Amino acid sequence: MKKQFQLLLGFALLLPLGAFAQKTVEVVTKSIQKSMPFEIGSEIIIDGQKADVYMSTWDKNRIAVYLDIVASHPDKAQAEADLENMDYELEKKGAKIYIKNFVKDGVEKTASQMEAKYTIILPASCPVNLSNVFGSAQVRDLSNALVVDAAYCTLKLTNLRGRIDINTSFGDIEGHDIVGQVSINSSWTDMKLSQAGGDWKMNSSQGVIKIDASSSFANFDITADQSEIYIEKPAVGLFNYEFISSLSEVNLPQELQFQQRTISQNVQEIKLVSPSAKGSFRIKNDYGKIVVFPLGN
Numbered sequence: 001m002k003k004q005f006q007l008l009l010g011f012a013l014l015l016p017l018g019a020f021a022q023k024t025v026e027v028v029t030k031s032i033q034k035s036m037p038f039e040i041g042s043e044i045i046i047d048g049q050k051a052d053v054y055m056s057t058w059d060k061n062r063i064a065v066y067l068d069i070v071a072s073h074p075d076k077a078q079a080e081a082d083l084e085n086m087d088y089e090l091e092k093k094g095a096k097i098y099i100k101n102f103v104k105d106g107v108e109k110t111a112s113q114m115e116a117k118y119t120i121i122l123p124a125s126c127p128v129n130l131s132n133v134f135g136s137a138q139v140r141d142l143s144n145a146l147v148v149d150a151a152y153c154t155l156k157l158t159n160l161r162g163r164i165d166i167n168t169s170f171g172d173i174e175g176h177d178i179v180g181q182v183s184i185n186s187s188w189t190d191m192k193l194s195q196a197g198g199d200w201k202m203n204s205s206q207g208v209i210k211i212d213a214s215s216s217f218a219n220f221d222i223t224a225d226q227s228e229i230y231i232e233k234p235a236v237g238l239f240n241y242e243f244i245s246s247l248s249e250v251n252l253p254q255e256l257q258f259q260q261r262t263i264s265q266n267v268q269e270i271k272l273v274s275p276s277a278k279g280s281f282r283i284k285n286d287y288g289k290i291v292v293f294p295l296g297n
Contacts, residue, residue: 026076028083032067034090036097038123047100048132051116057124057141065090066119069101073112082112179218196220204229213239217278228289231281235295240280243270248285253294 038061046053069086073079085107089100101116115135122128127145130137132153139146140158148155150168157164157175164180166173169187179197187205194212202209204224211220214233222229234256241258243250245268252258252270261269283290 023074025072025074026079027070027072028076028079029071030069030083030086032069032088032090033065035062035064036092037061038063038126039095041095042092042097043095043127043129044097044099044120044122045129046118046120046131047098047102048116048118048130048135048137049101050114051101051118051132051135051137053118053120053130053132053135053137053139055118055120055122055128055130055137055139055142058121059123061123063097063123063126064121065099067099067101068117070115070117071110071112072114079112082110082114085110086114088116213279219280220282222281222283222285224284224288225286226288227285229283229285229291231290231292234292237274237276238278239272240274240277241270241272241292242280242282243290244268244284245270245290246284246286248287249289251289251291253292255295256292 044063067088067090069083069088071079071083071086073082085104087102087104089098091098099118099120103110124141124143128139128142129147130139131149133150134152136154137148137150138156139160143161145163146160146165148166148168150171153168153171155166155168155171155173157173157178160178160180162180164178164182166184166186168189171189173186173189173191175191175193175196177195178193181198182200184200184202186203186207188207189204190208192210194215196211196216196218198218200218200220202220202222204222204227206226208228209222210230210232212233213231214235217238234253236256247266250268250270256272258270258272263269
């Protein structure tokens with residue numbers, strides 16, 4: 001170990017001092033603010049590219065949008081030039097409000113690191129349609145409808161009601177206090193859910209789903225392949241369980257009396273029915289894993 005340290009130290013001493021210096025990054029920002037009246041029937045449509053979106057609600061009949069478009073580059077002149085090549089759309093067309101950031105026509109690529117930062121405050125009853133690639137979104141307190149189409153995006157969803165439709169790939173979802181008609185189609189996505197209610201229909205490919213069953217009294221219908229599904233903190237009598245496992249690993253707690261039946265050589269059916277159940281798990285998983293944690297864990 002000492003000899004390795006001496007070799008590394010000798011190599012470091014041979015490096016020029018400039019090798020340890022960090023280049024200063026120049027950051028330039030274009031800020032846009034706009035407010036518009038909210039009318040019954042209005043819908044917000046957001047098309048984000050490398051965007052961080054934060055969305056919350058208030059009790060005013062207005063929609064406020066704060067948008068920062070940011071360019072970062074060691075050369076300030078280059079950052080300023082790239083910022084000029086970025087544009088945005090923020091306008092109302094009929095009942096729809098369009099919000100978008102994009103590169104101007106004719107510009108193939110920017111040299112700077114570009115990002116857009118949205119803060120949107122709106123009435124809870126306003127429907128939202130959100131698309132985002134290579135970014136993040138935090139959405140809270142909506143009570144009507146939410147549609148999300150995301151890739152390489154982290155989603156944090158809190159206190160949502162109504163109809164929710166999510167399509168996502170190569171991302172993460174953290175959901176807390178979501179009640180409604182929920183549909184999630186995901187691939188290569190990890191999910192962590194707590195305080196869920198209503199009816200959930202989920203399709204997962206090569207992902208991980210973790211559900212806190214101590215606070216989630218919902219009906220989960222999950223179809224998965226090459227995915228891992230974890231039911232955490234289960235309690236006696238609160239759920240009905242029905243699993244179809246095809247070439248999947250299944251781990252069950254001894255405290256719950258599951259009934260198991262072999263359907264074919266590689267397919268198992270596992271059930272547990274309780275007359276006092278407040279929710280249910282119907283899971284079909286191929287080439288994956290289903291884990292029901294011990295009670296209270």
